[in-house]
Amino acid sequence: MTPDPKRHAGKSILVTGSASGIGLGIVDRFLAEGARVAGFDLNPTPRDGVLSITGNAAHEPDMDQAVAETVARHGGLDVMVCNAGVIAVTPVTEMSFAEWKRVMDINIDSVFLGSRAAARAMIAQGRGGVIVNAASGAGRRGVPNLAHYCASKAAIINFTQTLAIELAPHGIRANTYVPGHIETPFWGGIADGFAKRWGKEPEEVIAAFRASVPWGRFGTPDDVAATVSWLATDDAEYMSGQALAMNGAEFPY
Numbered sequence: 015m016t017p018d019p020k021r022h023a024g025k026s027i028l029v030t031g032s033a034s035g036i037g038l039g040i041v042d043r044f045l046a047e048g049a050r051v052a053g054f055d056l057n058p059t060p061r062d063g064v065l066s067i068t069g070n071a072a073h074e075p076d077m078d079q080a081v082a083e084t085v086a087r088h089g090g091l092d093v094m095v096c097n098a099g100v101i102a103v104t105p106v107t108e109m110s111f112a113e114w115k116r117v118m119d120i121n122i123d124s125v126f127l128g129s130r131a132a133a134r135a136m137i138a139q140g141r142g143g144v145i146v147n148a149a150s151g152a153g154r155r156g157v158p159n160l161a162h163y164c165a166s167k168a169a170i171i172n173f174t175q176t177l178a179i180e181l182a183p184h185g186i187r188a189n190t191y192v193p194g195h196i197e198t199p200f201w202g203g204i205a206d207g208f209a210k211r212w213g214k215e216p217e218e219v220i221a222a223f224r225a226s227v228p229w230g231r232f233g234t235p236d237d238v239a240a241t242v243s244w245l246a247t248d249d250a251e252y253m254s255g256q257a258l259a260m261n262g263a264e265f266p267y
């Protein structure tokens with residue numbers, strides 16, 4: 015669908031993990047729909063017209079500062095998207111504690127810190143708000159070689175359910191999006207990791223994952239961004255605590 019340039023006119027949105035892939039797709043969609051967009055990432059967000067903030071979303075002072083800067087520069091915060099995340103491909107018996115901690119800490123801590131900072135700002139401004147957190151189909155089932163990633167994404171779904179209940183009296187909604195396979199730079203590392211495990215080429219790994227999608231293709235960042243945008247409208251006013259999948263019919267939940 016062609017973005018409506020007035021859909022989010024005047025709203026302030028902050029996206030973490032905004033320099034690449036799905037996060038950048040969300041930035042593009044909200045820019046096209048008239049929002050004031052701030053992006054927070056380890057790397058600068060490569061778009062004109064975005065308030066680009068660099069730092070670590072899993073580091074408390076950085077995350078608090080990113081929300082404070084967005085509120086100060088854009089006159090508040092209406093939509094928070096905690097999208098930053100990392101993955102690694104290793105079976106449990108070979109996984110170091112350091113790798114386990116890295117994936118769990120970045121994925122869960124960034125969502126907790128981003129949601130908390132956003133909720134505090136939204137409660138203080140008293141005009142409600144929308145929080146959307148990145149989960150994954152891997153958060154709804156076990157996937158060999160991805161135990162830490164799966165566990166972190168399951169935690170994000172559950173955390174967001176609690177958040178939705180606690181924030182309802184403030185008119186703040188909280189949901190997760192649950193992508194299947196979305197074509198982004200994320201897949202470079204995944205394909206290399208599985209290629210090593212399976213004794214195949216990365217291209218063969220990508221082809222195998224593509225073949226597992228009934229819709230016949232990987233999703234695009236905009237396939238995710240379109241749902242995030244809708245969640246941020248009043249049409250989704252009665253939707254909170256939900257986990258919404260976009261996956262080409264792959265995970266039948």
Ligand SMILES: NC(=O)c1ccc[n+]([C@@H]2O[C@H](COP(=O)([O-])OP(=O)(O)OC[C@H]3O[C@@H](n4cnc5c(N)ncnc54)[C@H](O)[C@@H]3O)[C@@H](O)[C@H]2O)c1
Nearest residue numbers: 031034035036055056070071098099148150195196198200
């Ligand atoms: N691509 C997929 O198929 C897929 C499927 C399900 C879920 N997801 C989830 O969607 C989100 C985005 O994935 P993507 O495919 O766009 O990945 P990506 O690797 O293309 O982009 C991730 C971005 O997050 C940033 N980032 C990582 N750690 C950070 C940190 N600590 N602080 C700030 N920024 C940080 C990176 O610099 C990068 O710009 C992730 O949470 C991922 O788990 C992706």
